[in-house]
Amino acid sequence: MNRIDYIKEINGWEDEFQFYYRVKVRFSDTDMFRHLNNTVPFSYFEEARIEYFKSLGFMQDWVKPDSKTIPVVANLQCDFLKQVYYDEKLKIYVKAESVGNSSADLHYMGKREDGDICFVGRGTIVQISSRTGKGVPWTDEMRKLFMEQKAIRA
């Protein structure tokens, strides 16, 4: 796994994850090659990311119909390490690797119950104005919540 350039050192990287969200591979998540379709881990990342943001207290405001800001995904990538099959139970881990002005670099890890890492990924999320589409800086409160979570890990 040393060719994945966003992971400097796999052991330390893996240890830093705290938050995870459980998913089960649905029948409709498979394709005619009999394994998990490669587009599906991105929706697992999405679910896990949203639960992660809920745990920080951010999501609750973003989904209000009149919310002035929404989170958008600026980029997203996934490395598929093992084939995954129907009915497998996975833990999808999320962590904020770094936090910018209005953005954050989130990292992801999909793990089998036996500890096998099936896929890893990362992506930049940006808080934008739902009206103008421009980036909106994190509040001090939000930044503090991101940091506290980092502190717990350290």
Place this chain on the structure above:
Amino acid sequence: MNRIDYIKEINGWEDEFQFYYRVKVRFSDTDMFRHLNNTVPFSYFEEARIEYFKSLGFMQDWVKPDSKTIPVVANLQCDFLKQVYYDEKLKIYVKAESVGNSSADLHYMGKREDGDICFVGRGTIVQISSRTGKGVPWTDEMRKLFMEQKAIRA
């Protein structure tokens, strides 16, 4: 096909369709049984229904962020007559079988290029208030547009 209770007489029923929308079975529409997953025809119905409403001029208002009304599906059913496979090209036909006060009974037919009927279906659509969730009667203009399309067929 005489056991499908919403189709009285198949030949007349089939002839009444005018509007259709073309779809191609995507790879991700298949499942590990190597055929079209049974949930997918409902999204084909949805696409075809929306294009049908666009052809009537209804959809353009409904998708505006400040639209006072939206269409909702009250019920939906599908009879799967033939197995469908990856990469097949289908025509999805839609017609309004009957029009109520704030609702309409839409019928659907999925057909292969060679004329084979793969699946048929029907469902009630209701125009509701996006604020209260209550039914909102079709305007005279809307009713006229539904009827004109019927007149063309007669």
Place this chain on the structure above:
Amino acid sequence: MNRIDYIKEINGWEDEFQFYYRVKVRFSDTDMFRHLNNTVPFSYFEEARIEYFKSLGFMQDWVKPDSKTIPVVANLQCDFLKQVYYDEKLKIYVKAESVGNSSADLHYMGKREDGDICFVGRGTIVQISSRTGKGVPWTDEMRKLFMEQKAIRA
């Protein structure tokens, strides 16, 4: 709900359900009308049906690559009673209403945690030969398992 023709009497019908499967409405299950997209309950039905068949011990053989039989859905319908929103937790109930030679009539009910019924449905499932596509009768063992489950309810 008396206009739903596959439900004779709602209270008795509801009481007969035993098996259920829990789902949570994913963010990607919503659409731009901000509610659960109407195609999604059919994939909830699918997941619940598969788990139901696993509980009966049928699914384990069907998903083997060399299985001689597979289950296919002959028809499917859903009545949407309440709008459902992102992040709601639902129980999807399944029961076999009747069992034919190579088919079964399955009924479904989607319920909120507070007991609210959000949608109901039914559909015929048929066991077919994966080679010929023709119906394959249930074995005595399978029939017995269907019946035992009915007996428990009675």
Place this chain on the structure above:
Amino acid sequence: MNRIDYIKEINGWEDEFQFYYRVKVRFSDTDMFRHLNNTVPFSYFEEARIEYFKSLGFMQDWVKPDSKTIPVVANLQCDFLKQVYYDEKLKIYVKAESVGNSSADLHYMGKREDGDICFVGRGTIVQISSRTGKGVPWTDEMRKLFMEQKAIRA
């Protein structure tokens, strides 16, 4: 766009694309933030990649039930440059940036009809044995087909 590290120089990179596949944003491709859900471009990439492989003559063998090899996605990434909305018509371009022993680095570009680039991406595809899961080298014929397409561009 100079921070996207797999694109050295945008103009030359953009000019090299020849093959494209047309998609239309489906209603069910949107989410409650009213735009294209971020997992969907990956299924557009998949459709476009499959059509690209069909144009090379590879896909026809891979989808046969007894095919000894299948293509798998080793990694995948997408940079979202513009928000995309319901009903937009996009061209999804695909090219092989480089070809390895049993793998290829494919690049993607999603473009509006007016020429606007909405998202770009890349990913490694590997031809593996459907039995062992190990990489299977491209045949000389396959390599020739990849190269010919490159030659056309040069």
